[in-house]
Amino acid sequence: MALSLTILGSNSALPTSDRYPTAQILNVSERFFLIDCGEGTQMQLRRNKVNFSKINHIFISHLHGDHVFGLIGLISTFGLLGRRKVLTIHAHQDLKVLLKPHLEYFVADLPYRIEFNDLTFDEPRVVYEDKKVMVESIPLSHRVPTCGFIFKEKPLQPNIQKQAIERFKLTVPEIVAIKNGEEFIGVDGLPVKRSELLHEPRKPLSYAFCSDTRYYRRIIPFITNVDLLYHEATFLHELKDLAKRTSHTTAKQAAIIAKDANIGKLILGHFSSRYKDKMPFLSEAKAVFDNVELVSDNQVYHLE
Amino acid sequence: MALSLTILGSNSALPTSDRYPTAQILNVSERFFLIDCGEGTQMQLRRNKVNFSKINHIFISHLHGDHVFGLIGLISTFGLLGRRKVLTIHAHQDLKVLLKPHLEYFVADLPYRIEFNDLTFDEPRVVYEDKKVMVESIPLSHRVPTCGFIFKEKPLQPNIQKQAIERFKLTVPEIVAIKNGEEFIGVDGLPVKRSELLHEPRKPLSYAFCSDTRYYRRIIPFITNVDLLYHEATFLHELKDLAKRTSHTTAKQAAIIAKDANIGKLILGHFSSRYKDKMPFLSEAKAVFDNVELVSDNQVYHLE
Numbered sequence: 002m003a004l005s006l007t008i009l010g011s012n013s014a015l016p017t018s019d020r021y022p023t024a025q026i027l028n029v030s031e032r033f034f035l036i037d038c039g040e041g042t043q044m045q046l047r048r049n050k051v052n053f054s055k056i057n058h059i060f061i062s063h064l065h066g067d068h069v070f071g072l073i074g075l076i077s078t079f080g081l082l083g084r085r086k087v088l089t090i091h092a093h094q095d096l097k098v099l100l101k102p103h104l105e106y107f108v109a110d111l112p113y114r115i116e117f118n119d120l121t122f123d124e125p126r127v128v129y130e131d132k133k134v135m136v137e138s139i140p141l142s143h144r145v146p147t148c149g150f151i152f153k154e155k156p157l158q159p160n161i162q163k164q165a166i167e168r169f170k171l172t173v174p175e176i177v178a179i180k181n182g183e184e185f186i187g188v189d190g191l192p193v194k195r196s197e198l199l200h201e202p203r204k205p206l207s208y209a210f211c212s213d214t215r216y217y218r219r220i221i222p223f224i225t226n227v228d229l230l231y232h233e234a235t236f237l238h239e240l241k242d243l244a245k246r247t248s249h250t251t252a253k254q255a256a257i258i259a260k261d262a263n264i265g266k267l268i269l270g271h272f273s274s275r276y277k278d279k280m281p282f283l284s285e286a287k288a289v290f291d292n293v294e295l296v297s298d299n300q301v302y303h304l305e
Numbered sequence: 306m307a308l309s310l311t312i313l314g315s316n317s318a319l320p321t322s323d324r325y326p327t328a329q330i331l332n333v334s335e336r337f338f339l340i341d342c343g344e345g346t347q348m349q350l351r352r353n354k355v356n357f358s359k360i361n362h363i364f365i366s367h368l369h370g371d372h373v374f375g376l377i378g379l380i381s382t383f384g385l386l387g388r389r390k391v392l393t394i395h396a397h398q399d400l401k402v403l404l405k406p407h408l409e410y411f412v413a414d415l416p417y418r419i420e421f422n423d424l425t426f427d428e429p430r431v432v433y434e435d436k437k438v439m440v441e442s443i444p445l446s447h448r449v450p451t452c453g454f455i456f457k458e459k460p461l462q463p464n465i466q467k468q469a470i471e472r473f474k475l476t477v478p479e480i481v482a483i484k485n486g487e488e489f490i491g492v493d494g495l496p497v498k499r500s501e502l503l504h505e506p507r508k509p510l511s512y513a514f515c516s517d518t519r520y521y522r523r524i525i526p527f528i529t530n531v532d533l534l535y536h537e538a539t540f541l542h543e544l545k546d547l548a549k550r551t552s553h554t555t556a557k558q559a560a561i562i563a564k565d566a567n568i569g570k571l572i573l574g575h576f577s578s579r580y581k582d583k584m585p586f587l588s589e590a591k592a593v594f595d596n597v598e599l600v601s602d603n604q605v606y607h608l609e
Binding site for chain 1: 318319320321322325326344345347348349351352368369370371374375377378381382385386399403406407410411412
């Protein structure tokens, strides 16, 4: 699979026994990105059989407890498991100051290094990039500096057609050149059509994580056309004033964002624990944007 | 019930999806004492339907992460629930220094006060007392300063016999005096026997929590005759050298302590996550001390 997202925690600040605070693990082209790290994240990772050694980057949207209190436990566990690889934590610059005394006191003998990448909150910025994947932070609007994150596959290389290799007796350097877009000249001296040589690749996939934030239309140009959008929906629209006051979004507002940004699929989470029944979130959002689901802990979304 | 203990977490440092790090909630005469507070304690409290507002005292045995990483989340949740009552945390003095910046950053607007009671680690000391219950700390021996805790009901008052009230036409002050041990003189001018006036109360109950510690025989006089003993058993006896090196106890050693202290029932926990099958802990301990069980998360022990 190309992109899969596992929900580790889907509640807002007050966790319940079946909804943990925010955390998600995203697999894009076998890069495992942890997004936020509420209390209990490490147990949820175990429950979902995630290989701890594959997590090299943690993205923290903002420094509210329900998004970070699981970090120190996870860092400690990585150490007990004998981790050697660098762990990069992308977060507000205050985090490293806050963690430092705890790292020194509780996990002084950590066998690996932690690097902190300080996020900025004024404009979109590339915070991670390799040959297959790119991660951008985008400013959200909450009570403290907050980022959303967009995870994008880079354009994929086309695959060479097997029969083309035999037909044109292609060498490895020729295959590489063709994949890189160079023209291939046949024995008749004429260029061969790309469609006779290559399978065109699928469209690269993208996922946007937007939590926590007030109803914030400025994100629309940045998330336009993403395949999957997680947006917070702390309240129903009847509490839109409370949502505004606490810098959160209602289910209806999240659906409007999804519609206006022409996204593929919308998933909602970060529900206030005041709601026992979550179904009204679904009907409220569906009235605006049809392809929407409510997330639950341990749910997995695959995009192909 | 007079005393009930709920296991919230039973593993050692590396939690699994079904065994959380150390935490227990003890109800003695409707006082709810939280003992240690590993990551995920608040979710486990929810799972076990514990009323958060009844927890006024938290006892922290030592400052290793698997015994304290759940504290900041629980403190924050208490605040979000609108708590007003003082919360007392009994712990090593370093804890308040470590928590301070996190309290200021993450929960600056806490609507209640936290009091820290600094534990001492050189000799037994009464750390909590009211008219029904007493809690003592006792020194354990681990890699950092560590306390065990003994929770004791105070001697119970006898109940007056209903038929005695009628027979001797007892007034309320007379009943109070009799209960307090004063002699009651009958109409014949002779003292009435206690057995004609009172139901003798049941024996007061006691619970001792001993984790983490190496095999440490000095605790025996302090825990002698307790009704229920939780003792750590991180390893099986075949790893006794590793147990010694890491200041932990084997199942066999814990059973020897229980036997030599003549305790009522022994429960073992804090298992190393290296053991998939925990049954060998039981057979190893049972060979020395018969009344023993292995704890699991969400298990409840009632003493009457």
